Amino acid sequence: MATEAERALGTFIRNHPTDNARRGRVAIGALLVGLVFAAVAIPVTIALFSEGGDGAQFAGLLWGGAFIGLYGGVSSGLRTLGRHGEVFVLREDGLVYRRTGETRVLPWTAVRGVVERGQDHALGRLMGWDVHLVIRLRDGGRLLLTGYTQDAARLTAEIQTAVAATAAHAR
Helix, strand or coil, X not given: CCCHHHHCCCCEXXXXXXXXXXXXXXXXHHHHHHHHHHHHHHHHHHHHHHHCCCCHHHHHHHHHHHHHHHHHHHXXXXXXXXXXXXXXXXXXXXXXXXXXXXXXXXXXXXXXXXXXXXXXXXXXXXXXXXXXXXXXXXXXXXXXXXXXXXXXXXXXXXXXXXXXXXXXXXX
């Protein structure tokens, strides 16, 4: 049900729900990969220090994989827990952001700028990194739109166009 503030943003265009279940599955997968790397890195590191040898680079790569997997799993897991019901609602004159317990109604004039940092390659698409749009708000807040959101690339392009047009009109 749209509130009066939402209706003030003009015509409804479409909803873009976020697949939070997918984000959770990716978080678990990344955590498991990190744990496997750590399980291999521990004995390799112990052997390296107790026996000496030339395995330092290999041990470093294993620990790097462990930390990346663990960090990715924990950060995605926290987002999964905190963003139930996340949906971006595109309207003619702005964006509505919803998740359980929060609704933000944002006219395009409330957006200070957008920065797209997506990584559109196989791993990026798998991890939801293919779209990574940071929406910076004039009040100092920010929103993050990722590849877990339905039709995120299209929504990103529309947000970028609307924010650029608003900025150009303000000049």
